[in-house]
Amino acid sequence: MATVFFLQKIAWKTGTSFGFRDGWAIGVTPENVVAGWVGNTEGQGRPGLMGVQTAAPVLFDIFRILPNNNSWFEKPTYNFMYVPVCRQSGFRANTDCPDIDTLFMPPNAIKVSQCPYHKLIHLDVTGNFRVTESCEPPSNMLHKSWFILSPAMEYYYRQRNIDYVSLPPFKPGCDPLGTGSLTGKLIEIMYPQAGAKIYVPLEINGERGRTVFTAAHRRAGAKIFWSLDDAFIGTTQNFHQLGLNPSPGKHVITLVDENGTGVSRQFEVLEKENR
Numbered sequence: 001m002a003t004v005f006f007l008q009k010i011a012w013k014t015g016t017s018f019g020f021r022d023g024w025a026i027g028v029t030p031e032n033v034v035a036g037w038v039g040n041t042e043g044q045g046r047p048g049l050m051g052v053q054t055a056a057p058v059l060f061d062i063f064r065i066l067p068n069n070n071s072w073f074e075k076p077t078y079n080f081m082y083v084p085v086c087r088q089s090g091f092r093a094n095t096d097c098p099d100i101d102t103l104f105m106p107p108n109a110i111k112v113s114q115c116p117y118h119k120l121i122h123l124d125v126t127g128n129f130r131v132t133e134s135c136e137p138p139s140n141m142l143h144k145s146w147f148i149l150s151p152a153m154e155y156y157y158r159q160r161n162i163d164y165v166s167l168p169p170f171k172p173g174c175d176p177l178g179t180g181s182l183t184g185k186l187i188e189i190m191y192p193q194a195g196a197k198i199y200v201p202l203e204i205n206g207e208r209g210r211t212v213f214t215a216a217h218r219r220a221g222a223k224i225f226w227s228l229d230d231a232f233i234g235t236t237q238n239f240h241q242l243g244l245n246p247s248p249g250k251h252v253i254t255l256v257d258e259n260g261t262g263v264s265r266q267f268e269v270l271e272k273e274n275r
Contacts (some may be wrong), residue, residue, distance in 0.1 A: 008068045012059065014051030018191045019212035019241065023051035025059040030071045034062050045212040045241065066228065067196065075104070077156035083109045088147050091115035096145040121146045121167070129171035151188040155216040166218055185263075187224065187255050190214040192267045199270045211269075215255055227254040 012027035019161060022039030038054040040046070061149060089100040094114040103109075123142040124131050148167050149157055150152060158164045191214045192198060200209050215236075223237045229251055234242050248271045256262035 007070060008063060009072050010060075010063055012056070014056050016050040016052075016252045019045035019214050020047060020049040020170065021045050021212070023049055023053070023055045025051050025055035027059050027063060028064070028094075029274075030073055031065055031069060032063070034059055034066075036062070042275045044243070047239070058270045060117065064208060079107065080104055081110070084114040086118060089117045091117070094118060096120050098145050100233050100266045102173045117148055118145055120144070121148075121150055123168065124171055124176060129174070130168050130173050131174050134174070135171065143176055152190045153217040154218060155190070166220075186218045186222075187257060188216050189253070189263060190216055192265065193252075196263055196267045197270055198267060208245055210245045212242055213242050213253060215240040217257060219257075223258050225256050225258075227256075228252075230254070 008029070010027045010029055014023065014025045016023050021044065022037060024038075025036045025040045036058040037056040038049065038051075038058065048269075074238055079103075082102045083092060084100045084107045086097040087092070087101050088097075092109070092112045092114050093100045096118040097115050101172050103167045120143055122131055122136075123129065123141070123144060123222050124136055125142065129141055146167060147164070149164075151217060154164070154166060191212065198211055200211055213226075214226060217240060221238060223235055224240050225232065226236065226242055228246060230242065233244065236242065246269045248269050250266065250268045252266050254262060254264040
């Protein structure tokens, strides 16, 4: 985004690593490029350690002390076109995107994939439940475009978009997959990735650190019960993170909610010489 600070226009972007381990921010003007990073020597996650809240203020402080010529990038005058873009996802708009922006982009942008997150869903007459033709007459259905994200994406997107509405559940007895989710996912493991090989460094005091395991659940307030190699290790609700220190070797992390929906993932903790 481009923002004006003290009569200076800056194009800037922030980012936050998985597990809130560090945050970064990069800003650009015609004269300067500034990058800011905020983290800790332990590599452990900290709630609230996000780029927009930690690294961005540092970035703007640096720009305030740099020379400012009040200049800005010139808009190209050729070899560009206007492309319709989905406001929520940033992808090229598809026929189900209700809110569309028009951006000035290179001609090849028309080849970019269309928005994969807006899809047409079918609701009952109340608009509160999804249905299929096997349990609801098509004449009674409401057809509506819906912005559908995975549980992990929902977790981050909702933090900055309070108007985001999760996908409605299926009407009782009408779920074709038995999952309660159009995507087949209610729980998603955000970290570690599938088949990840993790090296856990030593802390300053010489003890081995902890790896922050992170998950997301599509339903707000849901409880998740965590197990490591079939041994129960803890319960989370709303904020689904656990700091663990598995022994070197291969492991399986398993998450199950109070309704019995579960997901598992294999990973490996490396010895020091194998990192």
